[in-house]
Amino acid sequence: MATSSKKSVTLQEVDEGSADQRIDNYLVRLLKGVPRSHVYRIVRSGEVRVNSRRVDATYRLQLGDRVRVPPVRTAVPERAGAPLSMSPRFTPRTLLEDDWLHAIDKPSGLAVHGGSGVSRGVVELMRQASRPPFLELVHRLDRETSGVLLLAKKRAALTRLHEMLRAGQVEKRYLVLVRGRWRDARRRVSLPLQKFVTGSGERRVSVQQGGQTSDTLFTLLDRPGEFSLLEARLETGRTHQIRVQLAHLGHPVAGDDKYGDFELNRTLARTGLKRMFLHAWRLGFEHPVTGTRIELTAPLPRDLEHFLELLGGNTTVIQERLAHG
Secondary structure, three states: OOOEEEOOOEEEEOOOOOOOOEHHHHHHHHOOOOOHHHHHHHHHOOOOEEOOEOOOOOOEOOOOOEEEEOOOEEEOOOOOOOOHHHOOOOOOEEEEEOOOEEEEEEOOOOOOOOEOOEOOOHHHHHHHHHOOOOOEEOOOOOOOOEEEEEEEOOHHHHHHHHHHHHOOOOEEEEEEEEEOOOOOOEEEEEEEEEEEEOOOOOEEEEEOOOOEEEEEEEEEEEOOOOEEEEEEEEOOOOOOHHHHHHHHOOOOEOOOOOOOOHHHHHHHHHHOOOOOOEEEEEEEEEOOOOOOEEEEEOOOOHHHHHHHHHHOOOHHHHHHHHHHO
């Protein structure tokens, strides 16, 4: 286990590689091993300053900005090239890698980044393994969600992909198993979603008037037993969008421990489903530099496929969906 060291106040000048990055993400990358929650705390308290002024966590750095970084405890850097096996469940399968992008098939149970009690997520483990000059998440997946995860290896690629996400130019599709008999072959769901914090400090999302618009196109693939297998195509990218929409409609995601049917989840765990049945199977976009159309797919993990078979589901329809899009 790495020991800890305490640094003194430092001043960092923002270069081209960090320009236009949010200050919170910049600090998470700079202060390796420091939980994201602590980064937010030192920004809110004013211990972090940009050009001698207080900023909030959403401030985007400009070329030449001078960032005051207070002394914090950080992990002593691990040996370069240390194996990713420090998280034994994490053996990433690369779907795409070039000079600008790195896409992997993320396993369930691993956070995409450290923070909130998690010391290291996917991005920290990948940085630890290869020490890239730059590596940032293009988008996020929930810890229990498996599937296609895209990271950027250059700032320009990250900025362009974020623009494409905001413009709806990135196609994201998921496979999801829900409780109950879904009736429509295709159905577009649009609901207002609002974030809130529970009494215990946990962040949640609910359907509330005045919330952010969320749109998803659901396609029915199969009805195994008292469940329905759907493909969900995101048209907006709100936090927990698929999970909250489906729970609100009375079709909670099987195994969902936040918005699901908890009694059902306990029964499913005894019969073989140990996780949430939500898988990011497809990501389509134009390459941010070359303009080439990219279609990334990740097959349904064996544990989910096996559970479908136990229900009597038609796994052939999934294979056909993966093959033909």
